[in-house]
Amino acid sequence: xxxxxxxxxxxxxxxxxxxxxxxxxxxxxxxxxxxxxxxxxxxxxxxxxxxxxxxxxxxxxxxxxxxxxxxxxxxxxxxxxxxxxxxxxxxxxxxxxxxxxxxxxxxxxxxxxxxxxxxxxxxxxxxxxxxxxxxxxxxxxxxxxxxxxxxxxxxxxxxxxxxxxxxxxxxxxxxxxxxxxxxxxxxxxxxxxxxxxxxxxxxxxxxxxxxxxxxxxxxxxxxxxxxxxxxxxxxxxxxxxxxxxxxxxxxxxxxx
Amino acid sequence: xxxxxxxxxxxxxxxxxxxxxxxxxxxxxxxxxxxxxxxxxxxxxxxxxxxxxxxxxxxxxxxxxxxxxxxxxxxxxxxxxxxxxxxxxxxxxxxxxxxxxxxxxxxxxxxxxxxxxxxxxxxxxxxxxxxxxxxxxxxxxxxxxxxxxxxxxxxxxxxxxxxxxxxxxxxxxxxxxxxxxxxxx
Numbered sequence: 110x111x112x113x114x115x116x117x118x119x120x121x122x123x124x125x126x127x128x129x130x131x132x133x134x135x136x137x138x139x140x141x142x143x144x145x146x147x148x149x150x151x152x153x154x155x156x157x158x159x160x161x162x163x164x165x166x167x168x169x170x171x172x173x174x175x176x177x178x179x180x181x182x183x184x185x186x187x188x189x190x191x192x193x194x195x196x197x198x199x200x201x202x203x204x205x206x207x208x209x210x211x212x213x214x215x216x217x218x219x220x221x222x223x224x225x226x227x228x229x230x231x232x233x234x235x236x237x238x239x240x241x242x243x244x245x246x247x248x249x250x251x252x253x254x255x256x257x258x259x260x261x262x263x264x265x266x267x268x269x270x271x272x273x274x275x276x277x278x279x280x281x282x283x284x285x286x287x288x289x290x291x292x293x294x295x296x297x298x299x300x301x302x303x304x305x306x307x308x309x310x311x312x313x314x315x316x317x318x319x320x321x322x323x324x325x326x327x328x329x330x331x332x333x334x335x336x337x338x339x340x341x342x343x344x345x346x347x348x349x350x351x352x353x354x355x356x357x358x359x360x361x362x363x364x365x
Numbered sequence: 366x367x368x369x370x371x372x373x374x375x376x377x378x379x380x381x382x383x384x385x386x387x388x389x390x391x392x393x394x395x396x397x398x399x400x401x402x403x404x405x406x407x408x409x410x411x412x413x414x415x416x417x418x419x420x421x422x423x424x425x426x427x428x429x430x431x432x433x434x435x436x437x438x439x440x441x442x443x444x445x446x447x448x449x450x451x452x453x454x455x456x457x458x459x460x461x462x463x464x465x466x467x468x469x470x471x472x473x474x475x476x477x478x479x480x481x482x483x484x485x486x487x488x489x490x491x492x493x494x495x496x497x498x499x500x501x502x503x504x505x506x507x508x509x510x511x512x513x514x515x516x517x518x519x520x521x522x523x524x525x526x527x528x529x530x531x532x533x534x535x536x537x538x539x540x541x542x543x544x545x546x547x548x549x550x
Contacts, residue, residue, distance in 0.1 A: 269424060270440055272399035276470040277425075280404070283536055314427045356425055360418045360549045362538050 110207050113221065114161070117151045126150055129204045134178045137167045145169045146181075154188075159226030163189040165203070172300055173279055176201050179297055188226050191233045192216045195337040197294045199301055205290060213337065243336045245344035251332075252319035252353065259315065267317065269310045274299060277310050277356065281323070286361035289326045295338065296323075299354070307345040311353045320353035325361075367487065367496035372530045376498045378488065378517070379453065379524050386491040389449040389465060391514070393484045395441065400472040401506055403484065405447035406537065407434050408466065408547075411459040416541065416549045422449065431455050434463070450491070451517065453524055462518040464545065468511050468537050469504070480506050486514050488526060500530055510534050513544075 116126045122140075126149075141147055146168050154161035162185040171177050182198040184190040196213050200206035211217050215236055220229040236242065256264065269277060278296050282288065288296065299308055311317060320331050321338055330336045345352045370376060379385040393403050409420040409429060420429045424447075427436040433455035438447045449465065456463075465486075487499040504512060509532040516527045533540060541547045 266427070266437065270399075270438075272440075273402060273470075275399075275472060276402050276404075279470060280468070284538060312425045312427050358418065358421075358425060360421065360538060362542070 113155055113224070114152050115155050117153065118149060119151075120147075120149060123149065128207055134167075134176075134201060138169060138178050141167065141169065149180075151185075154226060156224070156226070159188065159220075160186045161188045161192060161220075161226055162186045163193070168199075168301075170300075172275070172297075173282060175278070175282060175293060175300075176297055179301075180206070181301075182206075188230055191230055192220070194233070194343070195340045197298055197339055199297045199303075200294055201297070202290075206294075209291070209294075243333060243340055245341065245348070248319065248330075248333070248341065249345075249348065249350050252351075255317060255319050256351075256353075263315060266314045267311050269312060271309065274305065274308070274310065281356050281358065285325045285359050287325070292323065292325060292328060295328050298339075298342070304342050304346060304352075307342060307350065307352055308354050309351050311355050313355070317353060317355070320355045322355050322357055324357045325359055331355075367489075367498045370498045370500050370528045372528055374528045376488075376526045376528070377523050378490075378497060378526055381522070385453045385524070387451045387453070387497070388489045388491055389451065389486070390446055390489070391448075391467060391484060391486045392444050392446045394482060395443060395445045396480070396482065397471070397476045397506075400476045401482065402445070402470045403447070403467045403482075403504075403512070404470065405436070405438075405449060406464075406466045406468065407436070407449045407451070408464045408541065409434065409456070410461050410464060410541075410545055410547050411457075412461040413459075414461075414545065414547050416547050418549055421549075431457055433457070460519075462516045464516050464541075465514040466511055466537060466540065467514060469506065469509060471506050473507060476506065482506050486530075498526065498528075500528060502530060504532055508532075508534065510536055511540055513540065 110128050118126050146166055148164050149167050150165040152163050164183045166181040168179050168181050179199055179201045180203055182193060184193050192214055196210050216229045216233045219232045220226060278300055318332055322329055322331050328338045330341055342352055391405050404423055407422040408416055410416055422429050422434045422436045424438060433452050435450040481503040483503045485499060485501045488497040490497055511533045513529045513531045515529045518525055
């Protein structure tokens, strides 16, 4: 990342910022006691022509053993939007996070390989529009058709209380084996309220096909195991659509 | 009206092993909407002290493999209720006992820690539509993790309920492991 990006900050005492900031969550918590959200960094591509600009915010929040604050990535330019498409924009460890983005963002892989933002963007756009690419509209239509096949009573049995999302996440952590970092990141997204109007947690009362299945080690779209979960929830957010999320408990100890 | 039970009291649910269905219902005052909840788990412990995770019935898994235990819940403005419907005839032969446990959830940063919450737990015979027993008590919302309500078990030719009503600061998994020595597979 350091080879291609430069970091700026408006915070005077934050000297020599870098991408290795896991322990700094506590540092920020102590220094921004009365602040719930603050921009700590602006990241820009070293090659100005590439026009990749994004901000990193520190968010003050706490949830049991899951996090004690987290970072939020806000893409500023359209090229940065493309770079973060299909990946989480919330994380607790920036170093690990950018490795995760590199592994999951075709844009970043091409950008690092070629050093050209235009190349990466072209590849990204071509992949999005090519035949066989994930079609959220079709996914949404299939899901809504499936939902409409249930009566009102059946649907009420299926959908869990939307005021208790925190409880469902808390129980999922307590009653299962330790979640992978990838799953933790998704749980932070569920709790962040960004998707609170879109995510609808369901149980196994009926055999619903179109849902996101959350296990302790992985998350997948049930009918499209190769599609990234953030492609679905980001599109749901843009489209003001619902997505159904089901938790798969393993009841193995060690979840704390 | 069924009898009021206390900890340690055993109740005969049925004197025959014919088709018998019961509803076990927990009602809790919905004082802290979204910030406090008590979940109801019905756990089928097999004779060799193992528990199939598909046979742990609760909000996320609303039926066991045999569909002998069914879960439902409603959240009203005043009360929330969690129900376990049990059809004894459909229970697998391997069943040793069914343990009914409630787990507590609270968002302590937003609710008054020193409060108690009243709850009732009752059983109704679905064939005769009569209440068999009722347990009424209260629980401190901040101190405890779990509440073991009781066990349903077979003794000779009868099915019985052993009232436990014991709060614990252990988690559900710790209880299953330490008290029942049960392994989940």
